[in-house]
Amino acid sequence: MDKAQTQLVPVATVRTTSLIDPQAESLPYPAADPALLEVLLQPRLALFWGAHTPTRTLLAAATTLASRGQGLRIFDGGNRFDGYFVARLARRLSTDPQTTLKHIRLSRAFTCFQMAELIENTPTDLQPLFVLDLLATFYDESVPLRDTERLLITTIAHLKRLAATGPVIIGAREPQSLVKDRWILLDRLQTAADATWLLRAPEEIGPLQPNLF
Amino acid sequence: MGRTLPSITQTFLQEQQSLARFRRALRLDDQRALDDLLAASRHHLAEAAYASHLLPFEIMLLAMLVEEHKQVMRLRDELETLRSPSTSSPRPASGGQAGHSQEHSRP
């Protein structure tokens, strides 16, 4: 698999963004960056991952696109679709947040089988597909690793099928300490992606005031 | 219980946090007034949740207004009572402590 464009771009998470504005909830970098949005709209499999799943970042990107009239699908594997966040952002980006929200069609999956079913059955489309926290349901210990791994392989094949026609943007996080043996799942996803971004928390911001002397 | 949207309490607290700079710049007395308003809005969390309004902040403002107006109505009644004690009729007050009226009691 060609990993030509594996980029490790440290991107700030939503909460702290700049020195000037340590507490406000301003637009997270990725969604504010038009170049990145352009890149995201190519038909390809893009993966954002980190210690924590970059849901806010992806939601912001999805909302930005939706506010421009772009219809899109969101499959939520981590039960994290923050509708209020999307609505607030939509209101800032347009005067009609209702329509923006209507452009977003979503479905929540609570088991990896549901997630697999969603991805397998969704038709190829030019519309972007966002998958939030794809691996959360695959980390569920009540399903044996070999079953989830096998399922993931099939799911990845379908994701690639979809990515051939329209953009597929995936968010995933590392497995928690209780399920360390599931790293293999994240590895497979990273290998399959055409482009990968790692999200890191920013370093501690220094004091606001520069020293006088 | 596996809910997807953040709770209304969290949402209100987020809105409150987004007002941090405004609050910081206010004078001390004004800050206290704002804090009262923010606390007042939290008396109507359930109603706000039920409303499913796109922008919870708008409901938050309305909740503040409702509480504010209730205070006005209460004060109006108290004023009337003070002015003409013979014609007043007691309204059931809401129980509470400092910040609201004293605890509710009935003969």
Place this chain on the structure above:
Amino acid sequence: MTELSGRPLAIASPSNKPTLYGWLFDAYPSGTGMAVWLIDADGQAHMFHDDFTPVFYVRGPRQDLHDLCQMLRARRAPVELDRTERIDLFLDRPIEVLRVGVRSPGLLPHLFRLVADFNPYLTYYDADIPLPQRYVLTRQVFPLAHCAVEHEAGQIRHIQALDTPWEVDYRLPPLRVMAMRLGGELRNPARGHRGDLLVQIEGEEYPFKREHGRELVLGIRHLLERHDPDVLVTAYGDSYLLPRLLELSRHYGISLPLNRDPDQAIAHKPARSYFSYGRVVFSDEQHLLFGRWHVDRQNAFLGDDYGLDGALEIARLSGLPVQTVARVSTGTGISAMQVSTAWRRGVLVPWQKRQPESLKTGLDLLAADKGGLVYAPLMGLHEHVAELDFTAMYPSIMVHFNLSPETVGAKCCEGVPVPELGTPVCNHRQGLVPETLAPLLEKRNQYKARIRELPEDDPRKEIFRRRYSAHKWLLVTCFGYLGYKNARFGRIEAHEAVTAYGREVLLRAKELVEARGFRVLHLYVDGLWIDKPGASQRPDYEALLDEIRAQTGLQIGLEGVYRWLAFLPSRVEARVPVANRYFGTFEDGSTKVRGIEARRHDTPNFVRETQLGMLAILAEGQGVAGFRAAVPAAIEYAARQLHRLRSGQVPVRDLLVTHRLSRRPDEYVARTAAARVAHQLTQADVSLSPGEKLRFLLVPGPEKARAWELIQGEIPYDHQAYLQLFIRAIESLLAPVGVDQSTLETWLLGQTSYWGPVGVLPPPGTDSRWPLLANARPVGAEHSLLATSAFREIQRECFALTRQAA
């Protein structure tokens, strides 16, 4: 009343074969069928064998199914293969499936694994239903059913249940119980506690010294053989006693007949920690017996409420074995009951839940993803407040409005739209979940009625209470299982429909209540707290309840009328009320407490005892005035408790703080008390898993806290820390009348008061930051003399207090 079997209940017709009458006690795989144990009316246990072929189903393309059959035949697997039709719940029609019958039930898990690995892309059904449940469903019996068994040469020819799980008052077999625990304090031996083994049976207690391992094993064996108990009840049997006994047995080469069935080894399930709804849950290891029940009181989901009686009731209803029921949450029971309903209907039970949510817009989600209505109550102390509660609201809604995974959003008929969401709900056939729940609701009502009728001294009253409690638990968990990821038939749309109806029903009730002049003090999912001038007796509410019932179609009852009721503010923000922190006294003197220290799991016993003791005194007061008048007596009690605390008289075990580990001990960063304790135990070679409970004492000095298991006898405790907890707990009770921490400290530590004798409340409007201002006079010419003397008095007071505090 639903009968489990479709046949009329009749005594087995006479035949040549002998018939045993007894209660179904245990069933597990053995050879080509199941080993089945029954206990007769004399308490004698009988074991039979019953040939049994459990099945699972496979759906897929013909060729794939064909290949599967080939594979199984090539391996000479002991299976029976044929094609049949079963109903898919969501397609609502029969589909063709391959039926695979496994002639040796014990091989089913292994064989199924083989098949699923061979072709994971087929769809499998009825694959992971526990064998004991399969057996009872197929034979149309249930655990502890009274049965007539025709048998021949140890084989069951025919088994028939003579009663049903729906009977309220049923006979149980006489059971011999052997109890086993370590002597001394009830502490977790896995954390270092050691003691002699105490065994109780048939009224006698037998101690065994732990140093004499051989005698111990021989002794236990002797007792088991002589008394042949049906049930072994232990404390820490799962995690310590049984493993240790087995170890000793192996070490000395002396067999221990813990199982009645000598051909079976004890079933062992390892401990594990897992995530559930964002929390870490710890499931301890299990040791299960065959032909005999092992119940570990320390590892039982007995809800402290329903005990063994409740567990037996759940076993009868769910078809799950008693040992399982005692250990798992009631959700598993409800899930099993849904499987039973599916089975009876010929509906396939999916193995891996694949049915995803249908696509909805972001806007739809905002409207649908709400829970129950949780209001902010009107803070403070109120009187003559009525609490109205909908009876088992969510299950009743599911039954009344026919909400089930396959009915919500169904396209088979026009249906009835869900309020707020508009989703159509099928109304021309009863859903699977409503069909499962309806008889449960009915039976719960029957128990409730019986409990009310029976006199206090009737021994059945307590048993019925426990069974009723089990029903309450079952019904409470059934809602969660509607949307739960592991629920076989769960669907989020159904879950959302239920909460939508819940909100609608509560709001309608609120409107009706307000239309009749009542004021709504609080609303909480399925309950309303209301008052109205002049309304204080039960009859005042009858008309209202009738109207709510008529308008909503649901049962609503009057929980009680409070003499007084306090809604508390948030701990962090005193101006903001909190939905679930309140306490009050009903007209009959009983109290209801939510959210305060006495109800919290982490509170030390001493603090709980103090709070409840004070509450009992305050409960004597009639109305708000009575509450206020009772405060001095409550404070007096608190002062006595405080004296005990400060003079070191409180035993260590009443001061233990409980804390649930949220992560592994080595993952703690901050040196909190819990982290320190976890570290101590780890140093003492105790292994701890996330989700396990820690109990510890707050101790003075740099140590800060010590694990309970590492404490011998009575040791000094951190007075200051416990004083804090003590004062906070009292503050919770008295905050509604304006008593805060500083006032409490003045009363209890200063043993004095600004407003008269200790306990007399400050005048209304007093700010406790400047308490003496209440006594101050305005300074004007005519008052200057008073002002001066008042000022001097204040001076003197302050001086006295300062001296006292020093």
